[in-house]
Amino acid sequence: MDAVSNSVSRPAGDVAPIVRLSQPDMDRVNQLIRERMASDVPLIPALADHLIAAGGKRLRPMLTIAAARASGGAKGIDAPLHLAAAVEFIHTATLLHDDVVDTSDLRRGKVAAHLIWGAPSSVLVGDFLFARAFELMVETDSMRALGILARASSVISEGEVLQLTRAHDLNLDTAVYLEIITAKTAELFAAAAEAGAVGAGADDAVVKGLRDYGMNLGIAFQLADDALDYGGTASALGKNAGDDFREGKVTLPLILAIERGGGLKDGFWDQAFAKSVRDDDDFARARERVIGTGAVSATLDVAGDYADAAKAALAVLPDSDWRDALDLLADYAVSRVY
Amino acid sequence: MDAVSNSVSRPAGDVAPIVRLSQPDMDRVNQLIRERMASDVPLIPALADHLIAAGGKRLRPMLTIAAARASGGAKGIDAPLHLAAAVEFIHTATLLHDDVVDTSDLRRGKVAAHLIWGAPSSVLVGDFLFARAFELMVETDSMRALGILARASSVISEGEVLQLTRAHDLNLDTAVYLEIITAKTAELFAAAAEAGAVGAGADDAVVKGLRDYGMNLGIAFQLADDALDYGGTASALGKNAGDDFREGKVTLPLILAIERGGGLKDGFWDQAFAKSVRDDDDFARARERVIGTGAVSATLDVAGDYADAAKAALAVLPDSDWRDALDLLADYAVSRVY
Numbered sequence: 001m002d003a004v005s006n007s008v009s010r011p012a013g014d015v016a017p018i019v020r021l022s023q024p025d026m027d028r029v030n031q032l033i034r035e036r037m038a039s040d041v042p043l044i045p046a047l048a049d050h051l052i053a054a055g056g057k058r059l060r061p062m063l064t065i066a067a068a069r070a071s072g073g074a075k076g077i078d079a080p081l082h083l084a085a086a087v088e089f090i091h092t093a094t095l096l097h098d099d100v101v102d103t104s105d106l107r108r109g110k111v112a113a114h115l116i117w118g119a120p121s122s123v124l125v126g127d128f129l130f131a132r133a134f135e136l137m138v139e140t141d142s143m144r145a146l147g148i149l150a151r152a153s154s155v156i157s158e159g160e161v162l163q164l165t166r167a168h169d170l171n172l173d174t175a176v177y178l179e180i181i182t183a184k185t186a187e188l189f190a191a192a193a194e195a196g197a198v199g200a201g202a203d204d205a206v207v208k209g210l211r212d213y214g215m216n217l218g219i220a221f222q223l224a225d226d227a228l229d230y231g232g233t234a235s236a237l238g239k240n241a242g243d244d245f246r247e248g249k250v251t252l253p254l255i256l257a258i259e260r261g262g263g264l265k266d267g268f269w270d271q272a273f274a275k276s277v278r279d280d281d282d283f284a285r286a287r288e289r290v291i292g293t294g295a296v297s298a299t300l301d302v303a304g305d306y307a308d309a310a311k312a313a314l315a316v317l318p319d320s321d322w323r324d325a326l327d328l329l330a331d332y333a334v335s336r337v338y
Numbered sequence: 339m340d341a342v343s344n345s346v347s348r349p350a351g352d353v354a355p356i357v358r359l360s361q362p363d364m365d366r367v368n369q370l371i372r373e374r375m376a377s378d379v380p381l382i383p384a385l386a387d388h389l390i391a392a393g394g395k396r397l398r399p400m401l402t403i404a405a406a407r408a409s410g411g412a413k414g415i416d417a418p419l420h421l422a423a424a425v426e427f428i429h430t431a432t433l434l435h436d437d438v439v440d441t442s443d444l445r446r447g448k449v450a451a452h453l454i455w456g457a458p459s460s461v462l463v464g465d466f467l468f469a470r471a472f473e474l475m476v477e478t479d480s481m482r483a484l485g486i487l488a489r490a491s492s493v494i495s496e497g498e499v500l501q502l503t504r505a506h507d508l509n510l511d512t513a514v515y516l517e518i519i520t521a522k523t524a525e526l527f528a529a530a531a532e533a534g535a536v537g538a539g540a541d542d543a544v545v546k547g548l549r550d551y552g553m554n555l556g557i558a559f560q561l562a563d564d565a566l567d568y569g570g571t572a573s574a575l576g577k578n579a580g581d582d583f584r585e586g587k588v589t590l591p592l593i594l595a596i597e598r599g600g601g602l603k604d605g606f607w608d609q610a611f612a613k614s615v616r617d618d619d620d621f622a623r624a625r626e627r628v629i630g631t632g633a634v635s636a637t638l639d640v641a642g643d644y645a646d647a648a649k650a651a652l653a654v655l656p657d658s659d660w661r662d663a664l665d666l667l668a669d670y671a672v673s674r675v676y
Contacts, residue, residue, distance in 0.1 A: 101458035123435050124499045130468060131491035131495060138488055150475075
């Protein structure tokens with residue numbers, strides 16, 4: 001696998017400080033997650049645990065915790081703990097449904113749940129986790145935080161539908177692409193951070209700063225993810241490289257490769273997307289062209305700009321180790337694989 | 339189609355009074371529904387409207403309105419209107435997902451949405467409506483009502499998963515069957531009525547009475563629906579008769595037909611369920627046996643008992659036209675097709 005280096009030199013970032021700082025709170029969040037996925041219907045915890053125990057980075061609930069801790073709010077950590085667990089449930093529900101929608105076969109490095117228990121189970125257990133998320137939020141007694149995550153949930157599904165209706169559309173432009181990733185990914189990062197700050201009782205300027213941080217971080221994260229789909233490895237991704245291409249998703253590396261490769265006129269991309277199934281050879285050719293035009297590096301440059309915007313949004317926060325850790329996380333989101 | 343008569347003579351009931359009384363409020367609920375299914379992503383209102391415009395009886399939101407009006411609560415109708423729209427969104431979301439799970443081809447007398455727009459769209463638009471339901475609830479500022487409907491949503495999905503894991507299981511007993519229909523159907527009726535009463539500011543005894551009414555009504559309703567699947571017509575059902583049988587769902591008419599027909603020992607039912615596809619001839623034979631053993635009538639008798647329990651639960655309510663209309667609705671739920 002070729003290394004794809006970022007054309008602008010960027011700080012490497014680090015996820016370790018935020019993981020270390022949030023560990024005691026995240027232990028409690030994980031305990032809540034385990035408790036609240038319980039059900040008398042055995043398939044539910046079995047399926048949910050398959051995905052939740054696989055772990056992932058727990059980036060979104062960690063963001064809720066870090067936002068609460070960094071915000072200087074005085075209301076304590078109990079509401080943010082519940083909101084963090086709710087955020088992870090919403091995220092897991094969307095993953096279960098996405099894998100059905102995309103018929104993906106790998107998730108978090110494991111066989112996707114729908115291939116073991118069937119798509120109907122994934123749909124229904126996703127619904128269960130989504131409902132449980134709202135039950136957790138009700139316990140916080142913060143209608144404002146609940147409203148933030150309810151709105152995020154509808155925006156996420158709008159983003160997913162928009163992505164679905166624009167799949168295989170090689171004329172997708174950067175603006176609509178950004179609209180899609182803002183809705184399907186960044187909105188939950190933004191809401192996770194915002195809800196954490198609200199739950200902690202932060203003042204409005206800090207709440208807004210943390211929302212802006214989450215939004216920009218989420219966009220940077222998704223851009224890096226989409227770059228990785230052409231420039232990374234399955235082990236780094238926890239899913240197969242080339243999934244976006246195979247599923248006909250038009251992402252920024254592809255949009256930029258088309259632009260930089262003289263548009264669609266040589267028929268290369270139309271031919272690749274005209275096929276109903278794109279195989280490994282098709283992906284190898286596409287990947288060569290995307291990397292060769294510098295589109296992966298260029299995508300990471302754009303991601304870097306969003307990471308910088310995320311860091312700038314932290315200026316309203318009081319000085320703290322938490323703020324420093326959020327700053328390092330923003331750089332990490334872009335640099336995490338190279 | 340043979341008429342199957344109820345073995346115990348019951349009052350016919352009537353849905354007209356509650357429809358007439360709730361019409362002005364339901365016009366406002368329908369307006370809210372239309373407004374809140376709007377989205378910049380055109381597929382969403384198109385798909386949602388396909389199902390929502392098809393109408394159905396709007397029984398569940400009507401129940402929220404009627405519970406609010408009958409409760410004597412003094413908080414006004416604004417919160418119940420929003421809760422009613424939320425209840426319809428939750429119900430529509432579950433229908434969209436159920437049709438994917440069951441691969442049904444007919445819903446509310448129209449081609450099921452997933453056959454027009456694909457299963458992925460139905461999954462995602464269901465998610466959207468579910469999220470929008472919570473946004474509507476947030477506007478009521480009633481955390482208690484929101485908690486009732488959040489809990490109902492997780493119970494519904496548990497019921498759906500339980501039904502899925504027990505499909506094709508001819509040893510399903512009446513107790514588990516009742517557990518399934520209580521969760522997947524009756525819980526939303528109960529929550530719809532309870533939330534309406536809470537939203538109107540009713541006192542606790544009335545709230546409890548209306549929850550009990552909704553729960554018993556919901557069980558009666560589902561029992562009658564399951565009886566109709568063997569004894570009714572597609573036009574009465576808004577879906578195909580025999581769907582439960584074809585999908586391998588074991589419902590009370592089937593459980594009772596097995597009991598009354600001497601158990602499983604003649605191999606009739608095992609043979610029918612061993613097939614991966616059950617066709618119209620299989621259903622005709624099954625239907626003959628279910629009706630012939632009196633299992634449809636017996637199911638309707640059980641439904642009648644629940645309708646009576648629903649009516650009894652209304653005793654705590656103040657006298658009103660609304661209470662009388664709820665009383666008639668309970669009988670209607672059982673008698674609606676015969």
